[in-house]
Amino acid sequence: MASRIIIMEFNFKKIEQKWQKFWDENSSTNLLDTKKKYYCLTMFSYPSGSNLHVGHWYNYGPTDTYARFMKMNGYNVFQPQGFDSFGLPAENYAIKHGIHPRISTEQNIKTMKLQLKSIGGMFDWDAELRTSDETYYKWNQWIFSKLYDSKLAYQKEALVNWDPVDQTVLANEQVLSDGTSERSGAKVIQKPLKQWFFKITDYAEELLNFDGLNWPKKTVSMQKNWIGKSTGASIKFSISNFDEKIEVFTTRPDTLFGATYLVLSPEHPLTKKLSDNNLKVIKYIEDSASKNELQRLDLNKDKTGIFTGSYAINPVNNKKIPIWTADYVLASYGTGAIMAVPGHDERDNEFAMKYDINIEYVVSHSKDIESINTPIYEEGYCINSDFLNGLKTKDAKTQIIKWLENNGFGKKHINFRLRDWLISRQRYWGTPIPIVYDPDGNPHLVPEKYLPWKLPDDVEYKPKGTSPLGSSKELLKRTEDIFGKGWKPEIDTMDTFVCSSWYYLRYPDSKNDDEIFTKKSLDWLPVDCYVGGAEHATMHLLYARFITKALRDLKILNFDEPFKKLYHQGTITKDGAKMSKSKGNTVAPDRFIEEYGSDTFRIYLMFMGPYDEGGDWNDKGIKGIYRFLNKIWKIVALPSTDKIDKDIDQLMHQTIKVVSEDLCKMKFNTAISRLMELVNSVIKKDSISDEFKNNLTLMLAPLAPHLSEELWNILGNKKTIFAQPFPKYNPLKLQKDEMNIVIQVNGKVRANLSISKNMDKDTVLDKCKELENVKKYLDEKELIKEIYVPEKIVNFVVKG
């Protein structure tokens, strides 16, 4: 009796321990076999001090289920893990507690690894990498060198985003749309600084091409918008009494005849000069500079501006038009100057109305209308435009560009919103930029033989607005010892997004000290399936594509795109807010794992809803999953029988079919429901066939790996269940002899009828009409129409 009770509930703690140990010892992928390779990768994570929360599990658990499913479909699956271990939090922790980032990071990784193992993931720990290891950042520096040699890494002085809290510059991608830092939340200010950039803009056009990629549409469109391609013309305006020219970019060169003024951004190099240092104009420039980004971007505010006092010449009609400066023109987009067409641009119109500037109308809605007096912002037909008159604006664009080119006033121009990637950071815990400066201040690459160019230890962490590396005596001494007296090291470090832009290339050969990777190891690439949060759409995912293309052009890679398939798991929120340590709203899975086990927990996460939707956390339903797993435990413990129950057999094959299809599409929630239905249909049986037990266990395996390994073992198998193929369904067993059809009268369901498969239409209809509850509605009515959809539905349409 006692043994009976033990067998009724599975001892998940013992089982999990047993199999985690087993996988630990048998987890590495055969990386030499790339014939049927499947590289399945979740975005690696930052080793934070706190324990893994529900959000982490949601990232790793379901993806592991998918990886295990692929493995059971005969693929050689590679699912490595690593840590994005450079970065600000460890450094901020060091500032606060005086503990070296290397030590805190090491500790964090240790706990994190233990926890990752508790998920039961099929992770290949032999391939583990950490970006803060010398063995990794050496190659980060090597990539920098290659980019530098090919002019894709360069230094320039520019207005850059400065985060006053974290005391470092940020890339455009790291500044949110409200002008705050993605990381610290501080309001970002603009500062002129000499910084290192990667020339991502060289790849703007190619980055717009997503052919052959299985990526979420949303992410594709976000990247396209971020890159922001617009086609138009650049036009040069000459200036009365000045030698200089003003170049503008416009997408509406067809409205050039309506350009009645120019606007320079306050930061434009000519603004001061054209005003002849007029005090009012200078004050306006200073005022806009002091406005923060938030104020500048406020669309509701009135547009402001001031006349510079100078005039430009509209090349197409030689009219003198005033040059204004206004902060509604952004210095950072296009040329920082525009031609204003108040008749056909909403913003220019608002400005012209306010300052009473001349408005010319040069586009009308129809060919027949030659004069209008209200603004039109859409395309139309040219009027009051000399040789363009009567043309569709679309055709006029081509014509005017031809005219501009012939007369030397401008040319066709494609402008991108994307700007080069700023990679310098004034922080400590990152990859040192492998550059030294000679006594004249010219930069030189640190030669490859000195890589890794080590991050020094003797630094003052506390940020003072300059890079902590500047306080290292060792770094300066090292530089002078190698290069000579008066040489100085670069003291900025690289953005951690540089580390993460290529880590997936390193995994298949992560321990190689002699090469970044081998040709052979690249057979694992590109990544077949990449899973991670959608918040990386215009940062990490864009950088990774750029680096891949750049390395391809350097003949280091032979493919164009890093990630064939991309999937964004949804976000698990807590009371509507994203879980984060700083908000203090994280939910630890520990309690649930203690009570129900790791298998139950990961299945519960998958059962909550569609994987790409996430949802708000609640623990209400977890019991149901625990019950479900216990039922399976009981079914496998049932006495075996040789008798085949036809209904159960059919349901089993149907379930195999649907579960395979669902897992293939990462529709975990519906796959689990199907398995529950199958389980419920046999739970009351006294005995069940071994074939059923085997197939049920195999289908459960990707979802509940620990329990399935144990059950597989109990069923008398010596090898791991993941060496087994996923069950295949037999199409012949899906066919039904009897089927249920629904009978409606006027679209309302009145009856059901079970019919044999081969019954002809008339017989079916006659049978339907005889049913009591159908007859009732047909009597004394006129039958107008009979709809018959074979094997599905009958609908009688009656009148009266």
Added chain:
RNA sequence: GCCGAGGUGGUGAAAUUGGUAGACACGCCGGAUUCAAAAUCCGGUUCUUUUUAAGAGUGUGGGUUCGAAUCCCACCCUCGGUACCA
């Protein structure tokens, strides 16, 4: 403002070449078991009504159709992205 996704019971959600709305699960109600509880098992559970049955019902209002959660039009709301990009 623009782009994208979404809105279904008390809750998480199923159902998309148009064909029985609410599968599966939680919770709740009732029962069995128990000294009692937990666990387990059985039954019920969209709403309304005059409950062996009928009517209504998938954000709102229209439309197409024998038939609409599903297709079309207009609108409301929520979430994500983006925002003076010339």
